[in-house]
Amino acid sequence: MPSDKPQPAQRPTFTDQEALLFHNQGKPGKLEVNPTKPMATQRDLSLAYSPGVAVPVRAIAEDPSRAYDYTSKGNMVAVISNGTAILGLGNLGALASKPVMEGKAVLFKRFADVDSIDLEIATEDVDAFINAVRYLGPSFGGINLEDIRAPDCFIIEQRLRELMDIPVFHDDQHGTAIISLAGLINALDLTGRDIRNTKLVCNGAGAAGIACLELVKAMGFPNENVILCDTKGVIYKGREEGMNQWKSAHAVDTDARTLADAMKGADVVFGLSAKGAFTPEMIASMAPNPIIFAMANPDPEITPEEVAEIRDDAIVATGRSDYPNQINNVLGFPYIFRGALDVRATTINDAMKIAAAKALAQLAREDVPDQVAAAYRGNRPRYGREYIIPVPFDPRLISAIPAAVARAAMESGVAGRPIVDMDAYRAELSARRDPIAGTLQRIHSKIRRAPKRVVFAEGEEEPVIRAAFAFANSGLGWPILVGRDQQVLETMAGLGLEPRDDIEIVNARLTRRNKDYADYLYARLQRRGYLWRDCQRLVNTDRNTFGACMVATGDADAMITGVTRNYSIALEDIRRVIDPKPGHRVIGVSLALARGRTVLVADTAIHEMPGAEELADIAVEAAGVARRLGYEPRVALLAYSTFGHPSGERSERVREAVKILDKRHVDFEYDGEMSADVALNRDAMAAYPFCRLSGPANVLVMPAIHSASISTRMLQELGGSTVIGPLLVGLDKPVQIVGLGATDADIVNMASIAAYNIGG
Numbered sequence: 013m014p015s016d017k018p019q020p021a022q023r024p025t026f027t028d029q030e031a032l033l034f035h036n037q038g039k040p041g042k043l044e045v046n047p048t049k050p051m052a053t054q055r056d057l058s059l060a061y062s063p064g065v066a067v068p069v070r071a072i073a074e075d076p077s078r079a080y081d082y083t084s085k086g087n088m089v090a091v092i093s094n095g096t097a098i099l100g101l102g103n104l105g106a107l108a109s110k111p112v113m114e115g116k117a118v119l120f121k122r123f124a125d126v127d128s129i130d131l132e133i134a135t136e137d138v139d140a141f142i143n144a145v146r147y148l149g150p151s152f153g154g155i156n157l158e159d160i161r162a163p164d165c166f167i168i169e170q171r172l173r174e175l176m177d178i179p180v181f182h183d184d185q186h187g188t189a190i191i192s193l194a195g196l197i198n199a200l201d202l203t204g205r206d207i208r209n210t211k212l213v214c215n216g217a218g219a220a221g222i223a224c225l226e227l228v229k230a231m232g233f234p235n236e237n238v239i240l241c242d243t244k245g246v247i248y249k250g251r252e253e254g255m256n257q258w259k260s261a262h263a264v265d266t267d268a269r270t271l272a273d274a275m276k277g278a279d280v281v282f283g284l285s286a287k288g289a290f291t292p293e294m295i296a297s298m299a300p301n302p303i304i305f306a307m308a309n310p311d312p313e314i315t316p317e318e319v320a321e322i323r324d325d326a327i328v329a330t331g332r333s334d335y336p337n338q339i340n341n342v343l344g345f346p347y348i349f350r351g352a353l354d355v356r357a358t359t360i361n362d363a364m365k366i367a368a369a370k371a372l373a374q375l376a377r378e379d380v381p382d383q384v385a386a387a388y389r390g391n392r393p394r395y396g397r398e399y400i401i402p403v404p405f406d407p408r409l410i411s412a413i414p415a416a417v418a419r420a421a422m423e424s425g426v427a428g429r430p431i432v433d434m435d436a437y438r439a440e441l442s443a444r445r446d447p448i449a450g451t452l453q454r455i456h457s458k459i460r461r462a463p464k465r466v467v468f469a470e471g472e473e474e475p476v477i478r479a480a481f482a483f484a485n486s487g488l489g490w491p492i493l494v495g496r497d498q499q500v501l502e503t504m505a506g507l508g509l510e511p512r513d514d515i516e517i518v519n520a521r522l523t524r525r526n527k528d529y530a531d532y533l534y535a536r537l538q539r540r541g542y543l544w545r546d547c548q549r550l551v552n553t554d555r556n557t558f559g560a561c562m563v564a565t566g567d568a569d570a571m572i573t574g575v576t577r578n579y580s581i582a583l584e585d586i587r588r589v590i591d592p593k594p595g596h597r598v599i600g601v602s603l604a605l606a607r608g609r610t611v612l613v614a615d616t617a618i619h620e621m622p623g624a625e626e627l628a629d630i631a632v633e634a635a636g637v638a639r640r641l642g643y644e645p646r647v648a649l650l651a652y653s654t655f656g657h658p659s660g661e662r663s664e665r666v667r668e669a670v671k672i673l674d675k676r677h678v679d680f681e682y683d684g685e686m687s688a689d690v691a692l693n694r695d696a697m698a699a700y701p702f703c704r705l706s707g708p709a710n711v712l713v714m715p716a717i718h719s720a721s722i723s724t725r726m727l728q729e730l731g732g733s734t735v736i737g738p739l740l741v742g743l744d745k746p747v748q749i750v751g752l753g754a755t756d757a758d759i760v761n762m763a764s765i766a767a768y769n770i771g772g
């Protein structure tokens with residue numbers, strides 16, 4: 013649980029020098045452009061450029077919607093600024109805004125796989141700015157305006173919305189409004205307030221302030237309960253100084269003239285102004301349980317530490333990532349555009365904004381996965397005063413927010429290409445964030461249709477219990493937690509989880525099946541030096557043995573273990589109880605996913621230095637796994653040499669394995685021996701026209717366990733691949749072993765793979 017008070021000591025700090033170095037090291041700046049098509053050969057060139065490129069040109073000229081099929085338009089957003097209101101730093105010009113705009117562009121990519129480029133336009137003239145942008149429509153699927161001062165931004169956005177047929181969205185207005193509304197919905201809920209009689213003060217009557225008020229009023233806040241302030245104080249009816257039509261729309265009848273007057277007794281205050289604008293006295297004068305959103309960047313109107321010195325009943329949020337409750341538009345713009353682009357929305361309307369805010373608010377109320385806990389440095393946040401809004405690293409945002417936005421676009425009639433299958437869309441969204449997610453999603457939808465009973469052998473462990481609940485909540489099957497009832501229940505209570513009927517707790521010592529399992533084990537082990545009593549002790553005390561007995565005897569369908577024990581020891585426990593499937597070999601297969609490509613690597617778990625027969629078996633098992641995952645296997649048997657060169661003894665086994673596969677007449681593509689580059693790179697493979705693989709390999713059979721282990725770990729650490737596994741295949745009953753210290757998400761995934769019975 014997060015502590016009650018903000019803890020500055022835990023906050024990451026950096027020097028100015030470090031910030032400059034960060035931006036300067038490697039290639040200066042934060043983004044570069046990469047081609048998505050190969051440009052390696054003469055043929056590639058003639059397709060990508062003249063003459064091949066003429067074909068899509070004509071197609072688009074004939075039907076402009078084809079631009080979405082043949083160009084990057086549909087996934088490309090421009091982040092455009094003139095630098096007149098850079099964060100809360102003021103008007104520092106177009107060029108100085110570039111680091112922020114590059115930052116927004118990479119956040120688009122990082123969080124929602126939206127390609128984005130920053131465009132800084134060096135003019136403060138509203139008409140000139142509009143003219144510079146209005147003709148850019150063909151290049152982009154959407155325009156994200158950023159850090160343009162009020163009231164220019166209102167005119168610019170409105171005119172561009174009229175002139176362009178793609179979404180134009182001023183992030184500082186609407187992004188901020190959406191996120192603060194989401195936070196406000198939850199803060200009102202936590203403090204038991206009703207939107208109709210809550211008093212709100214907004215300091216800052218610029219882009220962000222005005223848009224926030226418009227959205228909260230659209231949600232039902234009465235006009236007379238809201239006071240807007242700017243550098244001149246309260247915006248009251250009849251004020252003349254420093255006014256414009258957008259401020260006037262929110263002017264109220266009140267005697268309050270200063271921000272301090274307005275904040276007396278207020279329930280909520282929004283800061284969208286500048287550093288230090290709220291004084292301790294102002295905060296002290298607010299109503300009990302005040303809601304304080306100090307959102308100025310980079311430094312808030314008041315810090316959470318300063319609030320904590322004055323009162324302990326406040327809910328405080330800032331725009332920064334290093335305090336709890338980050339109300340920042342980064343939670344919105346990537347996902348809102350993702351949803352809008354995916355339905356080819358012509359605009360981003362109020363219905364889509366409110367849908368995004370509600371989806372965000374809802375997400376904060378749900379149980380938090382481990383990846384989010386990691387973003388909180390080990391503190392698992394729970395819906396409450398210090399967790400009113402999800403963090404930007406929450407992996408659930410990518411499927412929840414765009415789906416809500418896309419649905420609202422469809423319902424409000426602005427979607428050019430409605431989504432037919434929303435579940436499939438959500439799965440696709442998750443896959444954009446993490447390539448592994450697409451494969452897992454397929455597995456999940458399959459096992460949901462025929463849920464299985466899965467033994468979670470280490471049922472007393474916290475992550476295992478959380479995983480079991482997540483597994484059951486997602487409808488993936490029925491978990492069985494093995495452990496002492498009291499211990500399991502206490503851990504559950506500590507996690508705030510209630511026991512429930514669909515999650516069984518089985519105590520090995522007390523179960524009525526205890527004797528049957530001991531008999532079963534004795535029948536297997538009596539000729540290996542075990543007495544019946546030894547078997548009974550194993551069943552009673554070893555959870556892997558007990559869990560495996562449940563699976564072996566049909567009391568459960570699959571099993572997951574490994575959180576507290578080394579892989580090889582857990583495997584030994586299991587092998588005592590479960591044999592290989594007749595005619596099969598037990599191996600480990602790892603899945604490496606990178607750059608849209610999935611490659612299976614085997615054997616990553618069992619055979620240290622396989623002989624030729626074993627290598628052939630490994631190829632057969634791994635090809636089976638590829639098929640079960642929906643890939644047509646192309647198996648490369650790897651070595652350091654390729655088809656006999658350089659010659660060497662160590663490759664002999666691999667060549668022999670290929671001959672064995674020839675004799676077995678297997679029904680999949682295979683070849684070798686070959687080096688990894690030949691296996692994976694079409695051009696390198698082309699140097700061997702006799703190679704029997706029809707394309708780059710998707711199954712790599714490694715010559716030995718050390719090369720398998722080293723290469724998968726290097727892929728993960730250096731190559732940016734996601735690697736899952738080793739998945740255990742070839743056992744007669746499905747059991748999977750996670751790595752020591754696996755997170756709840758890892759356990760759920762491996763439990764799903766066990767339930768799916770990936771080994772066939």
Ligand SMILES: NC(=O)C1=CN([C@@H]2O[C@H](COP(=O)(O)OP(=O)(O)OC[C@H]3O[C@@H](n4cnc5c(N)ncnc54)[C@H](OP(=O)(O)O)[C@@H]3O)[C@@H](O)[C@H]2O)C=CC1
Nearest residue numbers: 099100162217218219220242243284285308309331340341
């Ligand atoms: N957390 C988030 O996600 C976001 C935070 N922001 C923050 O909000 C702030 C405003 O941004 P934005 O609306 O784009 O900028 P604008 O330039 O459009 O508006 C600034 C507004 O703040 C007012 N203001 C400035 N200083 C003070 C002060 N000391 N007291 C009262 N009012 C003041 C100005 O008053 P006047 O009209 O009298 O000049 C003006 O109304 C920035 O700090 C920015 O970082 C913005 C967007 C997103």
Ligand SMILES: CC(=O)C(=O)O
Nearest residue numbers: 099100184309340341
């Ligand atoms: C977060 C943001 O967009 C701003 O402070 O301007």
Ligand SMILES: [Mg+2]
Nearest residue numbers: 099158159184
């Ligand atoms: Mg901004």
